[in-house]
Amino acid sequence: MKPTIFITRKIDDQIVEKIKETCEVDMWPEEEIPVPRSVLEEKVKYIDGLFCLLTETIDKSLLEKAENLKVVSNMAVGYNNIDIQTAKEKGITVTNTPGVLTQTTADLTFALLMATARRLVEGSSYLRDGEWKTWSPMQLTGQDIHGATLGIIGMGRIGEALAKRALGFDMNVIYHNRSRKTEAEEKYGITYVNMDQLLKESDFVCVLTPYTKETHDLISEKELSLMKDTAILINTARGGIVNEEALYKALKDRRIWAAGLDVFQEEPVPLDHPILSLPNVVTLPHIGSASIKTRLKMADVATDNLIKSLKNETPKYVVI
Missing domain, CATH: 3.40.50.720 (NAD(P)-binding Rossmann-like Domain)
Structure with a gap:
């Protein structure tokens, strides 16, 4: 049975298809509108992996609702949006995307x-x-x-x-x-x-x-x-x-x-x-890494981090 993952924002179709090769994919359908907190709280209850952006607050209260979560793959270099200590206590891998941007x-x-x-x-x-x-x-x-x-x-x-x-x-x-x-x-x-x-x-x-x-x-x-x-x-x-x-x-x-x-x-x-x-x-509206090539590369790296973590392999960029 494939692991289930949730993507918190609509991303490029090629990236989604790559993830679908190994995972069941659930994705928030909006590109410009962040996923509501209530939706994220409901989704996190059953998923194995979370593909998120820096716009999502992955805090203690959210992580405590996650019963099966194995990895949080952050499509960003920074990870101050994630409660690292709680993730560590729950044995959840956290990854990011440095280098590419x-x-x-x-x-x-x-x-x-x-x-x-x-x-x-x-x-x-x-x-x-x-x-x-x-x-x-x-x-x-x-x-x-x-x-x-x-x-x-x-x-x-x-x-x-x-x-x-x-x-x-x-x-x-x-x-x-x-x-x-x-x-x-x-x-x-x-x-x-x-x-x-x-x-x-x-x-x-x-x-x-x-x-x-x-x-x-x-x-x-x-x-x-x-x-x-x-x-x-x-x-x-x-x-x-x-x-x-x-x-x-x-x-x-x-x-x-x-x-x-x-x-x-x-x-x-x-x-x-x-x-x-x-x-x-x-x-400027937080566009430091906003070139087409780089944003697609960030999504691809976040995908590789996600899939390797779910396969119990060591991803390239591990925070914890």
Whole structure:
């Protein structure tokens, strides 16, 4: 008898057919609308495997309803949406999809940095709204990227890929991480510094650290106060790492120059969120890994993790 799995969002037909070769598949039919919590609570009672996204909260109360669940395959690098401790206690394997989205997310991070520094979104709106009347010397002037200092918080795979891109713009790259990455230092010519030094010296501060209890509100009022008034903050990691109230105040008071955000504490971000009213913020709807090729690859890796776990084989990417 085939194991039964539930997929929490409509995914590509080719991926579904691959899973059907070894599993009975039940899938939430919507692509843009997350599965309701009540539906997920009912489905988890009988399934052997769960294929989920970061939009689903796989917490203790949900996992305690799961009688047969053997694996939670998360189609994401981060897994802060899953109660790892409860899963471990229940003997449930948790997997994720690192590696496959590294280059795509680094591309988006650098693109967001450039768009924010050179006010691309603001400039496009300026033209479309009919405000462009003539060329003037200081019209929509932004910050230079070439030769600037880039501070990267979190030197993992994506951090290294971002550093590589920055070298092409002759940027001075400094970084802070839980531990030094001497191999990356030698490979890319980057420099390890403490957090305060990074914040004080950087023209661009890019947040790429995982979201954990320790990194919650890692960037708040104190940290923002250390940054240059010409500095730009970029966050493509997780919203909870940056205190949005403190960031709003810093941007509004021009204590920092601008911010580029792909992630928010609450997603989708409410349209009445004050940070959306600021002209010096470029906002994106959490699309760091959103290339066609990468998203399909993520789904494929999540599928392999799921199937191997159900076959009692060791998947490629195991969290626990």
